[in-house]
Amino acid sequence: MKPAVEIKKLNKWYGKLHVLKDVDLTVGTGEQIVICGPSGSGKSTLIRCVNQLEEHQQGEIRVNGREVGTGVRAMHEIRRNVGMVFQHFNLFPHLTVLRNCTLALTRAKRLPRREAEDIARHYLARVKIPEKADAYPSQLSGGQRQRVAIARALCMHPRVMLFDEPTSALDPEMIKEVLDVMTELARDGMTMLCVTHEMGFARKVADRVVFMDGGSVVEEAPPETFFAHPENERTQRFLSQIL
Secondary structure, eight states: OOEEEEEEEEEEEETTEEEEEEEEEEEETTOEEEEEOSTTSSHHHHHHHHTTSSOOSEEEEEETTEEOOOSHHHHHHHHHHEEEEOTTOOOOTTSOHHHHHHHHHHHTSOOOHHHHHHHHHHHHHHTTOGGGTTOOGGGSOHHHHHHHHHHHHHTTOOSEEEEESTTTTSOHHHHHHHHHHHHHHHHTTOEEEEEOOOHHHHHHHOSEEEEEETTEEEEEEOHHHHHHOOOSHHHHHHHHHHO
């Protein structure tokens, strides 16, 4: 399996706080990885380093064989190939759903507006809210807004999708509709790194579950092994608290 994301000896500090410590992780093309762990373990920081929302100080990140670099041009290049869905949607409230989805296509890719709208409508249909194209974010439920955020990311035809706790801001009844969309993406072979506490999703979708604590990868294994026979004592304690 050809690597889609390669992370080697990654280190990051916030001042004196060492938040990522020699992290190694390889994600194959078409593989789905769930990253879990306690708050402050470095999960979100790790995936934010992949698309350079956070800069790392040491180590190496490669996406589809190309090293992730710094600078405006390098960041634009990586974000064309790596989509990201955030915890709090990050939609522009003054723009319609359709315009939220076409903005990057018309500005970053410089596509004609009609072509961009056709692409956006295709992905809004894929996340099952085509009828919301002319609505504003304030008129949507939390689950619908998160599905718009997923559609917006997909519009750029990313080769890798990053999810940073995409359901943690949602009411329980809205979580399933977002997880259903993510499950369909996984079935279609999208390469995914997902930070989440939804262990049912991890059991169902993940090829591997990665457990982080204290800025390090403590354990990684296929879900059937991770949940039934965790090897590390810290992993065992974490699972006993959440399952």
